[in-house]
Amino acid sequence: MIRLAEIKDVVEVWRDFESRASSACDLIALALEEDDTSLEESLFADLEAISEELKDREFQLTLSGEYDTRNAILAIHAGAGGTESQDWAQMLMRMYLRWTERRRYKSEILDMSPGDEAGVKSAVISVEGKHAYGYLKAEGGTHRLVRLSPFDSAHMRHTSFALVEVLPEAEERVDVTINPDDLRIDVYRASGHGGQAVQKNSTAVRITHLPSGVVVTCQNERSQFQNKEFAMKVLRARLMELEMKRRAEEQARLKGEHVSAEWGSQIRSYVLHPYKMVKDHRTSYETSDPAQSWTATWTH
Template sequence: MLELDLSADIQALRTTFDNIREVVDVDALRADVERLEQEAADPGLWGDQENAQKVTSALSHAKAQIKKVEGVGSRLDDLEVMVDLANEMEDEDAAEEARAELAALGTAVSDLEVQTLLDGEYDERAAVMTIRSGAGGDDATDFAEMLMRMYLRWAERHGYPVKVMDMSYAEGAGIKSATFEITAPYAYGVLSVEAGTHRLARISPFGSADKRQTSFAAVEVIPVMEEAKEVDIPENDIRVDVFRSSGPGGQSVNTTDSAVRLTHLPTGLVVSMQNEKSQIQNRAAAMRVLQTRLLLLQKEQEAAKKKELAGTITASWGDQMRSYFLYGQQLVKDLRTGHEVGNPATVFDGDLDGFINAGIRWRKRPSDD
């Protein structure tokens, strides 16, 4: 006689799910949707493209969040019915289906729980990512381009708009650097755990000796902040260089000097922009990113000073946080969380949620307090 009892497991999921619903506040989300729909219906909204994109993105995110939470709640109700039917019909196939749904719901609830951990000061903002090649020659620049494609594919999987702001191509393979903006609520909170040094180990496709090559790339993630305008940058502190945008192989894609490079002389920070049509637009975009980086630098310096006074300095900048092995065992492993995947191809194709969720949990671990 079949006696399938999943009541304890289902109740544990319900308890966690109820806590998540309270934090997410679906009623508040519905109110947001109503307000945003009214804004989106305003015929004058698209007169400001940037604001229109923010409104539509926030509306899409709120609707998706409501659908996700309500969907999990409905599935929990359905699971209890599945268990009752399996027992009533003494159907082992139905029982197996119920067990599989329990496991799937465990993952869904866990993913929702991770989202409740995004409570940092800037977590809800869009993100600007910069990838720079490091040591390793052609392998490093190729690796930098692989990482860029990985994050763009991740954004595509989630339906997040991406705007490439700057690209510097290498003379050989790949890119020296790339900067792009991912516009989605909580993009910064989610992607900030990706910041750090990434390492690639593989048999180099650029060498003739079939030797293993190790190369590095750095990933920087900053929030898009309106508050950046609070940073006052004197004109005398900035050097402005203009040049022509270029594509792979140095082929000119612009016939005017529309690209802009800003150098903040006191700190040495450099920001380049070339994706806009005019020099004025590129300068404005570059200034916004420079202001953001300066504001973050100020906050980092303040935090570092506080740690110094407290005697708790942690020198962690530049430490590699993830390794990608494309030879032998074929593995991608995060060195902070221990999360690993044995299929690098899927990771490079944008399947990053497992690493990101593990990173968010790692960041909130009790030892950080």
């Protein structure tokens, strides 16, 4: 049902584009026919808005990863450089918060450790909105800043580093579905110390989950039914634990190799002195307008 709702939303969006573009074309034809220039300004504004939204939607079509439609968790860590890097980490945090505002995403600072003199040592932000992870995942990595230090009385040039991590938000609950065909249930007589049978009837229960190999037993209750019920509770808990571990390993894979927030590992450099330039080292794209980054057009 969720997938159907997503498809319906996409279809409605493209139908809206088609309708708006058709209406604009009709108005243009009418204006040309009647030689009316009064609508020129509003028509250009409408067409520009449609064009920008269309670019955004076309970009969303490339966000086809398994987790791209999910909310995101953004973590920022100051690297080597003390107060300089802590201030840089806060600058990045503000940049991403402004980006979420522009996209009308909901953002919340979940945790923040203030810097020693200024800035932040680390910050964790939740970003809620469609394709939030898809848009932000490329921001993961080390970000480098070169500038004249506002904290240095000699106004020397300093290089600062900060590490950004981006994760897709995990589901609130980890539901475990157990197929009865995947279970082997054995019953036997409960045993006491030394392995001696303490009951004549077979009330103890051993449940084996065949796909995972998890085995649980219960023999403390007086009836087979009760032992089976408690064994199933334990089995569900064990399988949930396995699923949580699997998800943790998957998140570690998504985070990629551990990188240090230091020289040589940066994905993007922001230079404010002696010249102005922002360069993405993965794509070699660069701009001489740092303000472009502060409005976060790097994340489209």
